[in-house]
Amino acid sequence: MDGNNLVRMANRVADFFESLPDREEALGEVAAHLHKFWDPRMRAQILAMTDTPAADDMHALVREALVRHRERLTPAA
Numbered sequence: 098m099d100g101n102n103l104v105r106m107a108n109r110v111a112d113f114f115e116s117l118p119d120r121e122e123a124l125g126e127v128a129a130h131l132h133k134f135w136d137p138r139m140r141a142q143i144l145a146m147t148d149t150p151a152a153d154d155m156h157a158l159v160r161e162a163l164v165r166h167r168e169r170l171t172p173a174a
Contacts, residue, residue, distance in 0.1 A: 103143045104154050107131065111156035127158050128166035137172030144170060 110130050117123040131140055146152060147163050155163075163170065 098139055098142060100142065100146055100151055101154075103139060104146070104151060104159075107143060107159045108154075108156040111158035111162075115156075115158060123158055124162045124165060127162040128170060131162070132166075132170055140170050141172050 107127075111123075111127050114123040114126045114130075117126065131143075135143075143159075144163055144167060147155075147160060152160055
């Protein structure tokens with residue numbers, strides 16, 4: 098899938114959960130959404146993008162959720 102599209106979709110998820118008053122809850126909800134609704138290949142691709150310049154285009158909640166919840170979001174081998 099196109100990486101720019103993944104970032105755009107993840108940013109929309111983060112925009113929705115950004116309204117939560119508790120940042121930790123928002124991070125958890127972003128990660129939960131990605132885990133529940135994204136195909137493992139999509140999760141693997143966006144996780145790989147966290148170490149590239151594409152991460153600059155990610156919403157701060159997306160970047161932090163990917164880093165904090167990497168183990169949970171990484172598809173099984």
